[in-house]
Structure formats: structure tokens, C-alpha cells
Amino acid sequence: MPATRSRTHLRARSQGPTLRELAVQALSSVEHGYDLLAPKFDHTSYRTPDAVLDATARALKGLGPFANGLDLCCGTGAGTRVLREVCADETVGVDFSAGMLAEAAASGPDGRERPDGGERPALSWVRGDAHALPFGRGVFDLAVSFGAHGHFLPEERPRLFAQVRAVLRPGGLFAFPLAAPPRPGTRAYWSLLGFDSAMRVRNAVWRPPFVMYYRTWPLADVRRELRAAGFGVTLHPLPELGLRPDGSPRCRLVVGTRLPD
Template sequence: MNGPTLRELAVQGLSSVERGYDLLAPKFDATPFRTPDQILAATADALGTHGRFERGLDLCTGTGAGLGFLADLTTAPPTGVDFSAGMLAQARKAHPDADLVRADARALPFDAAYDLVVSFGALGHFLPEERPALFDGIHRALRPGGVFALPLGRAPKPTHPAYWLLSGFDLVMRARNAVWRPKFVMYYRTHPWSALCADLTAAGFVVETTPMPGVGELIVARRPPG
């Protein structure tokens, strides 16, 4: 499948987040934005040390890259949630047995329903001031003792070209959002580990990390039992 053209990416980038992903959905899996299989496999290996789970939720599932991963870790069919109807349509084609829900991740419609929640590559779509509502909703969606698993790649150092590439992307995005509406929120350098840990702890999670060799680390945030 051919990826999007530069014109299609430009149209997406000048749209809202929801509309942009609706437009990109049919070609999303041919872009570098899809979660790499290496990260999915490393996350599965790291979570394997925490046992098997009954029900799992893939937050901001997109076209469903995380749904197959969840199916191997849970006994019940996985659930995916996203607010882009276009992305969910693609996920439904690839994972017809999954339960797919259209909802805003900042207002999840679940209450103590899942043992495991995962999210891949979506944090950049949430501003720092939106994380408390996001993490509160995830905490509420988990059963007591449930786990929120959040893989984080290694942050590049200033001596690495990727550091300046990501910083430059964020700068361009801030300039775009200052002069263009609707905004398209996607930033790479707004969620350092220390800030995530503080926000997760404030939401009531007990936070630990598990190394993922060659990839980064997995944040394992557990809703305390009882």
C-alpha cells in the first residue's frame, strides 16, 4: 500500500486532529507513525513478567496495531478506543473480533472494566494540562489491581540529530498552532518521564518501570488493590 503524498500530509496537518486522522486513516499503516512491531514485541515481553490479564483496552488505538498485541495477553477479546471514525473503520477491517468504541480519551466511558490499559505513541496529542483528566479516566477504567502500561522510547541526547529533529518539529507545530485554526496538537517533547510519573502518582497510581532492552522502558502504573 502506498503511503500518503506530501499534499495529503499537508492537508492533514492543516486540519484538526480528528479530521486529520480521518483523512490519513486509509494510508496510516504505510507511514512511519504506526507503532513499530519492535515496540509492540518489547512491550509484550516486559508485560509478560506481570502475568496474564482478562480484559484489555488499547487507548487511542488508531488502526489497531495494539489490538493484536492485546489479544495475546488477555483472555477476552480486546477493546480499542479512538475518537477518529476513520481510524476505527480501518481497525475494524483488521480486527473484526475487537470491541471498538469511539470516544475522547480525556472522557473515557468505562468504570472498573479492564485489567490492562495500554497506549502507544499517543501522549503527544495531549497537552500537559490535559494529562490529569486523561490519567484519571484510565484509573477509573481499571479494576483494582489493574495495570496501565505505557512504553517510552529512549529520549535522544542533544548530541544526536534526532534530538534536533524532534525539537524542530515541536517548534514548527507551535508556530502553526499560533497562527492557524483548528489546532493540531502533536508534540514530541512535552512528556518527560518525571512529569509523567508525577501526574500518574497524583491520579492514584503506583508507578514502576520495566526495562525494554534496545527500545527504552515500560512505565507500569498500577491501580492499587481495593
């Protein structure tokens, strides 16, 4: 690793949350936990990597044009950069954590000028619950979500997908990257299995619950439930993020197209 990159990496780690702060967050509710973590969230591994955002933006540029865009569960706003690249009009970030939204508003991009000299779309932040989105019907052409899947239990997905469909115009897209699961027996497999198992034990003995799991969004189930909610589903490989040994992509962009009623 080059020296400059190493120093940057160490500096980011030093600015991140301490083990004690992470423990306090883990014993809180989801909303309060993210309020606590918000000031240091962008210095954790939980923030969506720029490589994923860049690959998503590339894929979406071939699927537009789009006018208004929604970043669902936007957190500190990293994903809104994708919408501001591909949407011509308004970009909205929605999240239920006031702390995360405050960080997004404080650190989000200012002004409306693109690097290429064009005009950026307007940007706004809204506090709201993804289970009951605070928008009218058919407001957006594109909805994206990054890194929030684990906060929704499998039984909550149909309601979530119905909410997203309601705020999209006919033909609008709901897009999110979905990584291929690690192969059984690998270090990543045991790591995610261990995390989910520990979280289930934590939620069985401690209140309030903290819902965050890594293995609850299998592609086959997600595709089936999107279709049941009224979406046509296509998959778009994100080759920039690498290939598995069998040549399949490590990550795909799942794209649900809102079908007519």
C-alpha cells in the same frame, strides 16, 4: 539491505500518503486529520513498529494474568495485537477518529483462534474521547497506549490519567512504552525540537489546532503525575529495543498499577 526488504520498503512508501495529503492533514483538526490519513496510516512511520509491540507483549506476559484489555487511542488497531496475546477475555480499542476505527475494523484479525491453537479474546472497537472514556468504572484489568502521547498537552495528563484509573479494576495496570529522549546536540534531538517548534508556530497562527508534540512527556513528570492520580509506578526496560551508550535502555515500559481508593 537485502533486495527483498528493499522492495518491501519501497512498496510501503509508495502506498503511503503524498506530501500534499500530509499537508492537508496537518492543516486540519486532529480528528479530521486522522480521518483523512486513516486509509494510508499503516504505510507511514507513525504506526508503532512491530518491534515495540513485541517487546511490550513480552514484558506484560510476566505481569499478568489479565482478563479484559483496553487499547487507548488505538488508531488502526496495531496495539490490540498485544492485548490479544496477553488478555484472556475481551479486547477493546477506543479512538475518537471514525476513519481510523473503520480501518481497524476492516484490517483487524478475524476469528478467535491463536497461532498456538488456543482461543483469542473477543475484539471490539468503540468511538470515544480519551478525555471522557465511554466505559463504566472498573471494567478493565489492563490498559495500553502506543504512540498517542504527543496528542495530550502536559496540562491534560492529570485528567487523562484519572480517566484511565476510573476504568481499571483495583490492581489493574496502565502500561505504555516511553523512549528515552535523544541526547542534546544529536540529529534526533534537533529533528524533534524542530518539529515541535514548527507545530507551536502552526498552532499559533492557524485554526483549528493540531496537537502533536514529541517532547512533552518527560519521564519524571509522567511518573509524578501517575502517582498523584492514584497509581503505583514501576519501570521495565525493553532491552530488545537497544541500549544507549551509557548502558541505559533506549525504551522502557512505564507501568502504573491502580491503587485502592
